[in-house]
Amino acid sequence: MDLTIQSIQFHLYRFAFREPFQTALGILSHREGFVIEIRDRQNRIGLGEAAPLVGFGMESLAETEEVLRGLQKSLVNAEIQSLKDIKKLLKTCDRTPAAKHGIELALLNLLAQSQELTLSQLLANSCSGEVRVQVPVNAVMGAIAPDLAANKAQSYIEQGYRCLKIKVGTQDFELDLRRVAAVRSQVGNDIQIRIDANQGWSVAEAIANLKRLEFLHIEYVEQPVAAADLEGMAEVRRSQSIPIAADESVNNLAQLQRVIQTQAADIIILKPMVLGGILTAHHAALIALQFGLDVVVTTTIDGAIARQAAFDLAASLPIQRACGLATEHLLAAYQERI
Template sequence: MRLRPFSLGLTAPLQTARGAVDRRKGFLVAVDPEADGGSVPALGLGEATPLPGWTESLSACEAALRGVGGGNEKRELPADAVSRLDPVETPAARHGLALALADATARDARRSLSEHLAENEDFPAPAETVPVNATIGDGDSEAAVDEAEAAVERGFDCLKVKVGARDLDADVDRLRAVRRAVGEGVSLRADANGAWDRATAREAVERLAPLGLAYLEQPLPADDLDGAAALRDRQKDVPIALDESLASRGLDAVLDAGAADAVVLKPMALGGPDRALAVAKRAREAGVEPVVTTTIDAVVARTAAVHVAAAIPDVAPCGLATGSLLDDDLAPDPCPVADGEIPVPSGPGLAGDAFDGLR
């Protein structure tokens, strides 16, 4: 296994619970049958891009990968290497290696990654395109309307509006203005990123109910599953989606609390594309809709997330239009957004030969 570190600038700082992040740093993970032994059927490529608060630190990610694979040393990769990486303690490390091995297996079988993933979960043939949402920032009403109208002109029919940075009156006004501007035919979501307390969230769901939101994402802090469940009971016209709660508490706790109508899955934070799809399957079986997004990853992990979404039957619009948030990238994007959809690469593995220069 070979590790190649990278550092990519963001177009704007990413606000996290641990402060602002202005660069995404991680590792390309490459596996090779000549160097890594019989457990690797072909060349494979993965990405481990930790985001503290969601995953382990960069140093912990590197230590975990070097611990199971030797880093850039030539030694046989253990057949159980992936299982040695804890998906809770070091999810980004596990994502990088699991993706590299899945890419290798799919390439060896001459199948796309989404076909490989779907078959492992007994899902039907994956979709050829994945619907995606546009994200509208936390600017004032005029800015939000301008962004929303521009997104609809580009072909998006699902918009996610950031809320929670302003007082509730301002956010309600912003969402009403966006709904008036784009009409009822556009699906509208709101994402509070855990910014509200219970009283504010209760008022929000009452006032937002007439807007026909597809869902309200993470209205309360991540650990307040009881509060999220109470919101669902209080106002059934506003479905509740959980994102940060999934990372901090896990799917079992979310389901046990009856806290969500939808869950937002980040493969990097869940420990790999295989684990993300398994969580999606369990959520769907429990009547909770899965949506796939990223932790603002580089192109390799973004492409893998597209394959995960494609493998989920009839997936709702996903938060995968995130490449524009990076100043630069590791390679040209093999699945750019067009008319609110992302075409799924059909070549073997991640994207045929699109990443050969990185392997």
């Protein structure tokens, strides 16, 4: 197998949201990042995507570009034969997770091609060897008006979704409660509903609010309190019945270990772009599963290349919960190349 890097190219893209997407962290109007193309001497092409997202402990877009320009020069003529080679080449990029994700993904896609495998098969071969053909996914909606949320939920159900994720954690909990209640009333009890507070509550607020939400049969709540407050999140977990999912609290493997040690969560949300790549996310998933936690793979509302990679990751893992991979409908259909 001859896999020697010949060239690295990348370009900036920007997607507009079809409508402003409101979370407890703010309103998103567009998503931007870089598409990366790595070509080897056999003229094979591996695609990657690097798209930092504000509020998730990631680097800026300018910092992503700076790292990509450096790697564009330093990786030419590098030889790759295994996953270990990819890890070694990118070991200095941990402080810029989006850039690392993008280059790593392009290299993984090249390595998979060279071995005549899909990315999911390449990942699965490092553990169970089993790949799922289908991965259940959730639909997601922002912190919108209750009547609009109910209508959107009905539309999602008609499209075949069986799991809905609703943003909460805004400054108006009564509105959050009405939003979730309206969706539950619209879809009935056979549909799973999960909520995402994006660190929007204090510990006391989270306990009180979640107790009021219990009657709506919530699958789990993502990140009810500040990411760094693991003791507080553990208290929330002990004080009410809705399972807790750690999201922003898990930006790296060290943070995952702290979540496990403090018993702060029942479920771990893994975002490959935030974690610095598919390989780190895969390793994190195996650690979480080993300690009895459930795993959900999600995107950071990325473009098609990163979404496909997140699907491949989920398909390579022995996990059952719906994953957050169906986000393409949130973005405009066209891609603006800059």
